[in-house]
Amino acid sequence: MSNAANTDLTRELKNRKMVRQWLYFTALMLLCLVVVGGATRLTDSGLSITEWKPIHGVIPPLSDAAWEEELQKYRQIPEYQLINKGMSMDEFKFIFWWEWAHRFLARSLGLVFALPLAFFWVTGRLDSRIKKPLLGLLALGGLQGFIGWWMVTSGLSERVDVSHYRLATHLCMAALILGLIIWVARGIAPHRDDLPPTAKSSYAGAALAVLIFIQIYLGALVAGMDAGLVFNEWPKMGEGYFPSVMWEASLGWLNVVENPAIVQFVHRTGAYVVLAAVLLHAITCWRWAPGSTHAWRATILLLLVIGQAVVGILTLLTLVQLDWALVHQGLAFIVLAFAVAHWRGLVGPLPLKDGRDHTHEVRF
Known part of the structure; x- marks a missing residue:
């Protein structure tokens, strides 16, 4: 094998290793997100944030007035009126922080996936055969955000919890994304x-x-x-x-x-x-x-x-x-x-x- 061929092979193996490490890290983040999501469900925290603010929702309440505003919004939904009526501010903050952490981690995961994807793509480090699957994963991640909000809306008007069908859809989309990440990563592994x-x-x-x-x-x-x-x-x-x-x-x-x-x-x-x-x-x-x-x-x-x-x-x-x-x-x-x-x-x-x-x- 020529020196040029050896150099190309070394570069390809190095690029595959970098992409694998990135994908495994996103898989680990996704696993953490799933566990936090489970805690959000088990502590009945999922309906504590009643609005979907994909961008500025990353900033939590920073003043007493802002906290009171969030609690007032929560007081309008059936879960508060029928189950948690009279909830104190400290009790509300407990469930709020679980849901906020879940959403914050989801947003962070989106960035951890999208930004390196753009870098690897622009710098030519991606095998052309995995480009479409990775774009598909990016699209599924965006769809998952919508599914999460679609799930939350099922518990904001007539129910005291979210639809179990929508919750299952949300969790299974996370499982599908994880499976696809592992499939792509293992495909470029030794x-x-x-x-x-x-x-x-x-x-x-x-x-x-x-x-x-x-x-x-x-x-x-x-x-x-x-x-x-x-x-x-x-x-x-x-x-x-x-x-x-x-x-x-x-x-x-x-x-x-x-x-x-x-x-x-x-x-x-x-x-x-x-x-x-x-x-x-x-x-x-x-x-x-x-x-x-x-x-x-x-x-x-x-x-x-x-x-x-x-x-x-x-x-x-x-x-x-x-x-x-x-x-x-x-x-x-x-x-x-x-x-x-x-x-x-x-x-x-x-x-x-x-x-x-x-x-x-x-x-x-």
């Missing part, structure tokens, strides 16, 4: 030159990622309806394993998404399905590719899912205690991110510009 366990292993990786995504949606419905407080024992739900006495005939199959007891049951069942699928995949990987990177990653994914199941049970048994609930939500996104990374590993990386595979001897 991969060990291990053959997939089977010819269809990449499809299995995709199926696992989809199952975990669906489970996150079901968990969002549980959170949006406070369904985690209906039954707080495990493995049974009351007197049995299915809360048949709480099935509402008038709802029909809408019980699955609108009846808190059934929603909790479906989320529990989804956890068993995910665990079984990940276990089967791990066994397959060790059977057909023992000692490979794919087998090790399948094992780590299995351990993460087991850990998530244990945390979920503890969340139930502690009556959805804030710290356990936040660990449960944050770990769900870590499980999804690792599942997507594992899937991408089974598919393989984007080749380098000279057409060679981007492989390197790495274990994980």
Whole structure:
């Protein structure tokens, strides 16, 4: 290989590393945003800011008069009138700061993504094959801001909380964005030159990622309806394993998404399905590719899912205690991110510009 070719290769590898580090940092920020969002939901703070001010909303109240104005706006919505009537200023500040922190972190994440994207683009550090996906991620981030406000508006007039459907949409958009960030980042990362366990292993990786995504949606419905407080024992739900006495005939199959007891049951069942699928995949990987990177990653994914199941049970048994609930939500996104990374590993990386595979001897 000529010196010029070596120089170009070195530059390409360096640029890929810089872009990966940026993407991993945005993924970490997104994870923090999800945890803060979970705390905002669990402390019933999400409706404390009743206006959407994308630009100057970054500045919190700076005087007693400004704080009184914000509280007065909050007093106009049903949540205050029916649940929090008589709330003190200190109590209002507690819920206000959670929502403000969530919005501030979201705005910061937008800048952390957009500004480096522009820099990498202008300076020619981006592989042309990831430019459109990155622009798509930028657009999804903007859409997510709108979805967040659309969710809040559902609780400002006729309800005392936000729509659980809109909350689930908001959380799942965050999950989709995280998954896409990891997919792009892993696509330009070094991969060990291990053959997939089977010819269809990449499809299995995709199926696992989809199952975990669906489970996150079901968990969002549980959170949006406070369904985690209906039954707080495990493995049974009351007197049995299915809360048949709480099935509402008038709802029909809408019980699955609108009846808190059934929603909790479906989320529990989804956890068993995910665990079984990940276990089967791990066994397959060790059977057909023992000692490979794919087998090790399948094992780590299995351990993460087991850990998530244990945390979920503890969340139930502690009556959805804030710290356990936040660990449960944050770990769900870590499980999804690792599942997507594992899937991408089974598919393989984007080749380098000279057409060679981007492989390197790495274990994980």
